[in-house]
Amino acid sequence: MIEEKHFLDSPHVIVPPPIIFAAGFGVAYILERILPLRLFTAYPFKLAGWFFAISSMFIAFGAVAMMLKAHTNIHPHRAADHLVSGGPFRFSRNPLYLAQVLLTIGAALYLDIGWAILTLALVVIIIQNYVIRREERHLEAKFGAEYLEYKRRTKRWIGYTHYEN
Numbered sequence: 001m002i003e004e005k006h007f008l009d010s011p012h013v014i015v016p017p018p019i020i021f022a023a024g025f026g027v028a029y030i031l032e033r034i035l036p037l038r039l040f041t042a043y044p045f046k047l048a049g050w051f052f053a054i055s056s057m058f059i060a061f062g063a064v065a066m067m068l069k070a071h072t073n074i075h076p077h078r079a080a081d082h083l084v085s086g087g088p089f090r091f092s093r094n095p096l097y098l099a100q101v102l103l104t105i106g107a108a109l110y111l112d113i114g115w116a117i118l119t120l121a122l123v124v125i126i127i128q129n130y131v132i133r134r135e136e137r138h139l140e141a142k143f144g145a146e147y148l149e150y151k152r153r154t155k156r157w158i159g160y161t162h163y164e165n
Helices: 002-006 017-034 043-069 095-111 115-143 145-153
Strands: none
Touching: 017 095, 017 115, 043 095, 095 115, 115 145
């Protein structure tokens, strides 16, 4: 019960997720300069990179628009004001992080930074364990059954499960 009260006021996310993603990409960039992998030199990879990047922008803009429309806080270190479950949030409980993953993949393909795919795996593990889990505890503490129902029907990263009652 003490932990639940602790997460009522905020998710207690320490490092903003975009910084975690940028740090992972920065490490990949340095590794690529030291030990080039040259995995994505062909033109189709450049095209795929654009596709991933543009897709990430649509997801991110849609998620931000839904959060603004709901008048909820977008900063992960502050308390949520309202539970958002429409727009991209129907298919992912974390569309902004999904968008950052897609953007990283797109940049890796377009810029031919193969290390970014490898560092992305570590970044996702960090985001999952030190950001998303904290946010989920906060949302459970703040919204209770409403969030648990949303969590039951919507995947953490992507996918929708329809349940008949």
